Amino acid sequence: MNLNAIDRYAKSLIKEAGHKIRVSFFNTIDIDSKADANDLVTNIDKEIERFVVDRVKQDFPEHKIVSEEGFGDKITSLDGTVWFLDPIDGTMNFIHQRRNFAISLGIYVDGVGMLGYIYDVMGDDLYHAAKGEGAYFNDERLPQLEITPLEEALIGINASWVAPNTKVDNDKIIQLVTRCRGTRSYGSAAIELAYVSSGRIDAYISMRLAPWDIAGGIVIAQEVGAVATSLQGEAPHLLGTDTFIVTRPGLHEEILSKYIRLK
Amino acid sequence: MNLNAIDRYAKSLIKEAGHKIRVSFFNTIDIDSKADANDLVTNIDKEIERFVVDRVKQDFPEHKIVSEEGFGDKITSLDGTVWFLDPIDGTMNFIHQRRNFAISLGIYVDGVGMLGYIYDVMGDDLYHAAKGEGAYFNDERLPQLEITPLEEALIGINASWVAPNTKVDNDKIIQLVTRCRGTRSYGSAAIELAYVSSGRIDAYISMRLAPWDIAGGIVIAQEVGAVATSLQGEAPHLLGTDTFIVTRPGLHEEILSKYIRLK
Numbered sequence: 001m002n003l004n005a006i007d008r009y010a011k012s013l014i015k016e017a018g019h020k021i022r023v024s025f026f027n028t029i030d031i032d033s034k035a036d037a038n039d040l041v042t043n044i045d046k047e048i049e050r051f052v053v054d055r056v057k058q059d060f061p062e063h064k065i066v067s068e069e070g071f072g073d074k075i076t077s078l079d080g081t082v083w084f085l086d087p088i089d090g091t092m093n094f095i096h097q098r099r100n101f102a103i104s105l106g107i108y109v110d111g112v113g114m115l116g117y118i119y120d121v122m123g124d125d126l127y128h129a130a131k132g133e134g135a136y137f138n139d140e141r142l143p144q145l146e147i148t149p150l151e152e153a154l155i156g157i158n159a160s161w162v163a164p165n166t167k168v169d170n171d172k173i174i175q176l177v178t179r180c181r182g183t184r185s186y187g188s189a190a191i192e193l194a195y196v197s198s199g200r201i202d203a204y205i206s207m208r209l210a211p212w213d214i215a216g217g218i219v220i221a222q223e224v225g226a227v228a229t230s231l232q233g234e235a236p237h238l239l240g241t242d243t244f245i246v247t248r249p250g251l252h253e254e255i256l257s258k259y260i261r262l263k
Numbered sequence: 264m265n266l267n268a269i270d271r272y273a274k275s276l277i278k279e280a281g282h283k284i285r286v287s288f289f290n291t292i293d294i295d296s297k298a299d300a301n302d303l304v305t306n307i308d309k310e311i312e313r314f315v316v317d318r319v320k321q322d323f324p325e326h327k328i329v330s331e332e333g334f335g336d337k338i339t340s341l342d343g344t345v346w347f348l349d350p351i352d353g354t355m356n357f358i359h360q361r362r363n364f365a366i367s368l369g370i371y372v373d374g375v376g377m378l379g380y381i382y383d384v385m386g387d388d389l390y391h392a393a394k395g396e397g398a399y400f401n402d403e404r405l406p407q408l409e410i411t412p413l414e415e416a417l418i419g420i421n422a423s424w425v426a427p428n429t430k431v432d433n434d435k436i437i438q439l440v441t442r443c444r445g446t447r448s449y450g451s452a453a454i455e456l457a458y459v460s461s462g463r464i465d466a467y468i469s470m471r472l473a474p475w476d477i478a479g480g481i482v483i484a485q486e487v488g489a490v491a492t493s494l495q496g497e498a499p500h501l502l503g504t505d506t507f508i509v510t511r512p513g514l515h516e517e518i519l520s521k522y523i524r525l526k
Contacts, residue, residue: 092417092444092445096417096462096463096464097458097463097464098463099463123386154355154359154450157422158422158445158446159420159421159422159425159440159446159448160440160441160445160446162422162425162426162437162440163425163437163440163441164437174425174426174427177422177423177425177426178423178426181355182355182421182423182450183421183422183423183448184448184449184450185422185446185447185448186447186449187417187445187447195360199359200359200360200361200362201359201360
């Protein structure tokens with residue numbers, strides 16, 4: 001398989017999908033004021049997903065594609081080449097803000113992440129990586145992440161996990177957010193993964209993410225030395241939803257051992 | 264006083280200051296790797312503030328200017344024309360991310376906000392307003408904000424206020440973040456005020472802000488019908504630090520009465 005050719009193909013496809021999304025904001029201004037905002041996002045989500053899925057199925061008929069709205073394949077194993085696509089990661093931002101959402105794509109071969117893409121559509125910022133060949137922010141190579149102590153770390157975590165919840169002991173999370181330098185929450189797992197990979201935040205934690213939310217970002221994160229696992233410390237499994245953490249080197253074990261107690 | 268002329272002057276000055284900040288990222292790449300990151304930000308913060316203060320003092324000698332690093336004036340009343348400047352709002356983002364920070368400027372006459380500016384420097388996005396003449400995002404007029412129920416609201420609040428803290432009863436904040444549609448935290452009061460004004464989030468709450476953090480944003484927010492007060496419901500006072508809330512119409516009273524209990 002020629003991964004370089006697939007890489008060029010995927011980049012081109014993502015940029016075209018992003019252009020369609022940006023254009024949709026002009027085309028749907030009338031619809032926007034009449035219809036429910038959730039309809040709008042569903043339609044565009046589906047339209048973009050269908051566009052990408054159709055292209056991939058046509059040009060790579062032997063590949064599988066797993067995607068949020070269900071136009072792709074149902075898979076029960078990671079054998080072969082699998083594309084994981086979220087056409088619009090950060091749905092609520094898409095509706096409310098018309099920015100701060102991303103196209104997320106990961107291409108895996110026999111369960112190993114080979115190519116990863118996070119495209120911040122409105123910022124026109126592409127984060128991408130190929131396994132063993134480094135990660136890039138647009139055309140700039142991202143440096144290896146250095147160790148940061150927790151006291152100097154900015155952590156991406158939503159305030160809802162600091163409140164009592166069914167997933168994790170929030171007393172420990174309170175200790176974490178009190179001890180670190182600060183917290184952020186951007187509302188898109190893909191963008192937060194891209195931010196960890198580019199050193200803009202130092203960790204990102206979520207209690208429930210799907211494979212298409214994280215598959216692309218994991219490839220990018222691993223190329224710069226970040227550590228990505230479930231909150232049980234296992235390799236992210238890509239056949240169902242799970243908890244998730246990605247951090248710079250040095251933070252992962254400390255956060256998991258001292259501040260995460262799953263219910 | 265010719266406010267239109269001051270408006271043109273202020274916009275030009277802000278854009279020039281933003282350009283200086285962007286250029287500083289190139290000039291200080293060497294210094295960046297040797298020196299402490301906090302030194303870098305302090306130097307640029309001070310350099311930009313000094314640049315703006317010197318210009319304003321030269322061209323408007325009768326005006327006062329109040330600014331974060333202290334190159335401006337100490338004021339004890341709001342009489343006359345007062346400029347409130349934060350050269351880099353979102354200092355931690357500036358250091359860690361090199362994006363998601365803003366120049367914030369408000370120009371008040373006898374305590375009344377006449378002109379307001381929030382300039383997202385790396386996004387090159389200017390939010391601005393003149394009292395009675397509407398608010399703008401770049402060249403686009405921002406529409407009046409409509410009422411949104413709390414259940415559909417995105418609220419800007421940092422996770423640290425959901426944890427036990429000395430300022431506010433966090434049990435009530437937990438109820439708030441659980442009841443609303445979602446929360447975000449961007450790490451810049453000015454940007455969160457700009458986001459409320461442009462409808463991207465529906466409220467923003469902070470327990471401690473200085474006049475230069477909010478003075479510009481308040482002018483913009485008020486032009487689109489947002490409500491900005493202290494958490495005691497009083498008009499934001501611009502002679503010292505205070506709590507702060509800004510919301511779309513409809514949310515302000517509900518949040519203050521049901522979810523805020525100051526210590």
